[in-house]
Amino acid sequence: MRLLRIVPDDTKFDFMRFRRVSFPISAVLSIVAIALYFFHGLNFGIDFVGGTLIEVQSKVGPADLAKMRSKIEGLGLGEAQLQQFGAPTDVLIRIPQQAGGDEAQQAAVAKVRNALGDEVDYRRVEVVGGRISTEQMAKGTIGLMVAIMCILVYLWFRFEWQFALGAMIANVHDLVLTIGFMSLTQIDFDLTSIAALLTILGYSLNDTVVIYDRIREMLRRYKKMPMPDLLNISVNSTLSRSIITHVTVTLALLALFLFGPQAIHSFTATMMFGVVLVGTYTSVFIAAPILIYLGVGTSRLATEEEPKASPSPARTRA
Amino acid sequence: MLYISRGKAAAILLTALFVCLCAVPNFFPESVVQRWPGWAQRHIVLGLDLQGGSHILLEVDANDVRRQKVEGLREDVRRVLRDARVGITGQPVVRGNTVEVHIRESDLPQALTKLRELATPIGGLLGATTQRSVEVVDAGGGLVQLTVTDPAIVQRMRQVVDQSIEIINRRVNQIGTVEPLIQRQGTGRILVQVPGLQDPQRLKELLGKTAKLEFRMVDLSMPAEQALQGRPPPDSEILYGPEKEGRMPYLIEKRVLVSGGELTDAQPGFDQRTSEPIVQFRFNSSGARKFAQATQENVGRPFAIVLDNEVISAPVIREPILQGSGQISGSFTVQGANDLAVLLRAGALPAKLTIIEERTVGPGLGQDSIEKGKLAALVGSLMVVLFMFATYGLFGLFANIAVAINVAMIFGLLSLLGATLTLPGIAGIVLTVGIAVDSNVLIYERIREEVRNGRTPITAIDAGFTRALATIMDSNITTFIAAAVLFFIGTGAVQGFAVTLGIGIITTVFTAFTLTRLIVAYWVRWQRPQTVPI
Numbered sequence: 092m093r094l095l096r097i098v099p100d101d102t103k104f105d106f107m108r109f110r111r112v113s114f115p116i117s118a119v120l121s122i123v124a125i126a127l128y129f130f131h132g133l134n135f136g137i138d139f140v141g142g143t144l145i146e147v148q149s150k151v152g153p154a155d156l157a158k159m160r161s162k163i164e165g166l167g168l169g170e171a172q173l174q175q176f177g178a179p180t181d182v183l184i185r186i187p188q189q190a191g192g193d194e195a196q197q198a199a200v201a202k203v204r205n206a207l208g209d210e211v212d213y214r215r216v217e218v219v220g221g222r223i224s225t226e227q228m229a230k231g232t233i234g235l236m237v238a239i240m241c242i243l244v245y246l247w248f249r250f251e252w253q254f255a256l257g258a259m260i261a262n263v264h265d266l267v268l269t270i271g272f273m274s275l276t277q278i279d280f281d282l283t284s285i286a287a288l289l290t291i292l293g294y295s296l297n298d299t300v301v302i303y304d305r306i307r308e309m310l311r312r313y314k315k316m317p318m319p320d321l322l323n324i325s326v327n328s329t330l331s332r333s334i335i336t337h338v339t340v341t342l343a344l345l346a347l348f349l350f351g352p353q354a355i356h357s358f359t360a361t362m363m364f365g366v367v368l369v370g371t372y373t374s375v376f377i378a379a380p381i382l383i384y385l386g387v388g389t390s391r392l393a394t395e396e397e398p399k400a401s402p403s404p405a406r407t408r409a
Numbered sequence: 410m411l412y413i414s415r416g417k418a419a420a421i422l423l424t425a426l427f428v429c430l431c432a433v434p435n436f437f438p439e440s441v442v443q444r445w446p447g448w449a450q451r452h453i454v455l456g457l458d459l460q461g462g463s464h465i466l467l468e469v470d471a472n473d474v475r476r477q478k479v480e481g482l483r484e485d486v487r488r489v490l491r492d493a494r495v496g497i498t499g500q501p502v503v504r505g506n507t508v509e510v511h512i513r514e515s516d517l518p519q520a521l522t523k524l525r526e527l528a529t530p531i532g533g534l535l536g537a538t539t540q541r542s543v544e545v546v547d548a549g550g551g552l553v554q555l556t557v558t559d560p561a562i563v564q565r566m567r568q569v570v571d572q573s574i575e576i577i578n579r580r581v582n583q584i585g586t587v588e589p590l591i592q593r594q595g596t597g598r599i600l601v602q603v604p605g606l607q608d609p610q611r612l613k614e615l616l617g618k619t620a621k622l623e624f625r626m627v628d629l630s631m632p633a634e635q636a637l638q639g640r641p642p643p644d645s646e647i648l649y650g651p652e653k654e655g656r657m658p659y660l661i662e663k664r665v666l667v668s669g670g671e672l673t674d675a676q677p678g679f680d681q682r683t684s685e686p687i688v689q690f691r692f693n694s695s696g697a698r699k700f701a702q703a704t705q706e707n708v709g710r711p712f713a714i715v716l717d718n719e720v721i722s723a724p725v726i727r728e729p730i731l732q733g734s735g736q737i738s739g740s741f742t743v744q745g746a747n748d749l750a751v752l753l754r755a756g757a758l759p760a761k762l763t764i765i766e767e768r769t770v771g772p773g774l775g776q777d778s779i780e781k782g783k784l785a786a787l788v789g790s791l792m793v794v795l796f797m798f799a800t801y802g803l804f805g806l807f808a809n810i811a812v813a814i815n816v817a818m819i820f821g822l823l824s825l826l827g828a829t830l831t832l833p834g835i836a837g838i839v840l841t842v843g844i845a846v847d848s849n850v851l852i853y854e855r856i857r858e859e860v861r862n863g864r865t866p867i868t869a870i871d872a873g874f875t876r877a878l879a880t881i882m883d884s885n886i887t888t889f890i891a892a893a894v895l896f897f898i899g900t901g902a903v904q905g906f907a908v909t910l911g912i913g914i915i916t917t918v919f920t921a922f923t924l925t926r927l928i929v930a931y932w933v934r935w936q937r938p939q940t941v942p943i
Contacts, residue, residue, distance in 0.1 A: 197767075215774055231898065242890050249883060285895070293890065301851065304880040304884075336844075341843075346839065350781060362840075
């Protein structure tokens with residue numbers, strides 16, 4: 092049987108040359124993403140800003156959005172949003188945080204139930220109060236920071252500090268771009284988005300670590316090879332693995348996106364963007380070449396001597 | 410790397426088999442599993458988002474607790490000073506957390522000693538601490554300030570939460586649900602999770618009511634309308650009737666004749682004459698005595714039945730009620746009478762509770778999510794399996810076996826831990842399938858490279874494993890850290906994702922280090938390959 096070879100065995104692509112293109116592109120994209128975040132904003136879900144979310148299913152054929160909208164707008168509950176959610180019978184209703192606090196929120200739910208009556212089935216009701224949402228926002232932000240710190244410390248123990256820093260820059264760049272994507276598409280930003288961001292972080296790092304492991308091995312093996320060549324060989328020799336793994340992860344995510352329940356659509360969409368598009372690009376075009384700028388093996392280029400940043404001998408392989 | 414001793418191989422296979430077997434109870438109906446021995450019954454719990462149900466987070470009103478505590482202190486001050494026959498000017502007043510009282514100069518030393526007795530030590534974890542429940546300050550000029558300390562309020566909060574949990578337990582059990590979870594969260598919050606609920610609205614109504622029942626006299630000294638315009642007498646207040654009856658105002662005495670705490674029973678029933686739904690109640694002996702005395706003294710006058718500061722009804726006492734039982738009629742629906750009886754039997758909450766978070770999923774949506782999740786998992790796994798086979802042939806098959814065992818082990822570990830499987834959790838498992846094959850990809854790609862570098866098949870396979878395993882360890886730890894952090898910051902559904910992702914990483918590393926190696930090692934021993942077929 093002939094086996095599938097996505098990447099030919101003798102691939103020798105000069106990735107390092109592209110750093111003069113990829114770095115400016117990434118810088119511009121990151122700035123755009125940050126600008127989007129500040130000027131376009133994220134579509135925060137009720138988890139982070141409070142409010143009510145009701146998913147209803149019409150019992151009598153496709154839901155009449157216009158009729159439902161007029162019924163709910165008449166209740167004076169602020170700017171309610173209605174959108175079709177998956178099947179044509181399903182509607183997602185969002186009601187903003189009520190001024191009167193938690194009790195007013197419960198009262199708002201009761202009003203909506205009264206207005207829509209028995210024509211619909213209440214599939215999901217979520218009410219999040221103001222204080223809870225603030226707490227969750229703080230928790231989510233702190234969680235992301237803590238995760239980044241923990242991973243940084245771990246990488247610092249396992250590699251040289253330049254590697255740890257390089258991996259972090261590359262992957263925070265992933266997060267920034269993903270947040271920019273979420274702002275652009277106005278995907279719901281809720282607790283599962285934090286889960287998606289953390290998974291993207293963990294997963295992109297996974298990819299970066301594989302390449303770094305190889306770079307470290309090469310640094311040890313070829314004491315005199317110039318840094319760009321060494322990085323190129325490392326990236327090329329792990330390229331096949333990177334692509335095959337990304338294909339399998341994409342297949343899994345695609346199945347979730349196409350066949351999974353509506354409730355995790357934004358989650359899988361975010362993951363696809365972060366892991367598949369950004370993660371792969373970053374590991375190859377940012378994480379590896381950034382090591383040159385961080386001073387790994389600079390002495391190689393200049394003096395062709397024993398590299399300053401050779402890996403610590405403390406680490407031995409079984 | 411390719412040599413694995415018999416003992417080790419047996420240990421690996423037994424571990425994998427044991428963990429996989431732990432998943433077995435999930436595939437049998439509940440009724441069958443219940444007949445098995447206890448240790449074999451552990452199974453995965455479906456999250457509320459999958460089986461339907463309500464997640465409700467309640468918060469004790471800290472202000473309410475503080476107010477009660479300070480009010481209590483004021484009563485204590487009044488009582489202590491009265492018992493000690495200390496003269497005071499005016500009445501003790503409440504200012505924030507402080508009670509202020511003006512004491513006659515000559516009685517001050519005696520009053521201070523007596524008042525200081527109110528400051529009791531607060532028990533900490535290690536017995537008595539130096540902290541006291543009340544701070545007594547002599548502000549000079551006969552003014553004494555007593556302040557309720559923060560630790561005292563915290564302690565009271567804790568008691569309030571404990572009592573509330575007990576009462577909520579009784580209320581929730583009354584509506585006959587299976588396995589409700591009621592637990593403390595932090596200092597002032599209570600989490601209530603009730604799976605598989607048909608009417609979540611009713612649960613909320615039962616949780617949201619304080620159910621403080623009081624029997625008080627109606628003040629007839631002036632009409633309620635007049636009191637509403639002017640100023641009610643100092644010992645009375647205006648309370649309103651139910652909303653559906655147009656919120657009629659009543660002037661009610663503040664003094665409580667008997668409270669709901671003295672009820673021994675409450676049952677829904679029907680009035681014999683009007684056949685309206687009513688609630689019949691019975692007092693305990695002291696309640697009955699107080700009620701008998703009050704009704705004897707006030708024949709012909711109306712009294713009010715007050716529930717959570719709302720006047721349910723205000724009947725006129727026609728004759729003394731001596732046997733300690735009675736009925737409440739207040740234009741109830743059958744359900745309303747039923748719920749009130751439940752609330753009265755369970756007792757009043759010590760403080761007001763507010764619903765600060767609610768997540769309710771209907772059973773239909775949960776079932777849909779499970780089916781769609783299953784479909785996605787099936788399609789996803791199938792695609793990954795086919796792709797792996799197309800890429801690596803026989804070795805792809807090995808990888809697929811490893812992934813299948815991997816997923817079985819995830820279910821096994823989830824069962825062993827009694828973990829909750831949520832919708833994002835299913836996503837986590839599907840994602841793990843995609844990520845788990847990565848360890849095989851790493852190994853196989855490394856073997857390919859070693860072959861290209863001119864090694865013989867067996868040394869190439871050996872070197873491939875040796876080099877790849879270190880990388881697998883390094884690369885999986887980063888995702889594991891992310892999963893761990895997510896587990897600690899997340900709640901409910903998101904935590905479910907963290908659990909499956911984390912467990913998935915553990916099983917992935919396990920299968921890569923043991924099972925895949927074992928399979929390949931046996932294949933090498935059996936086939937003595939001249940070329941590596943990847």
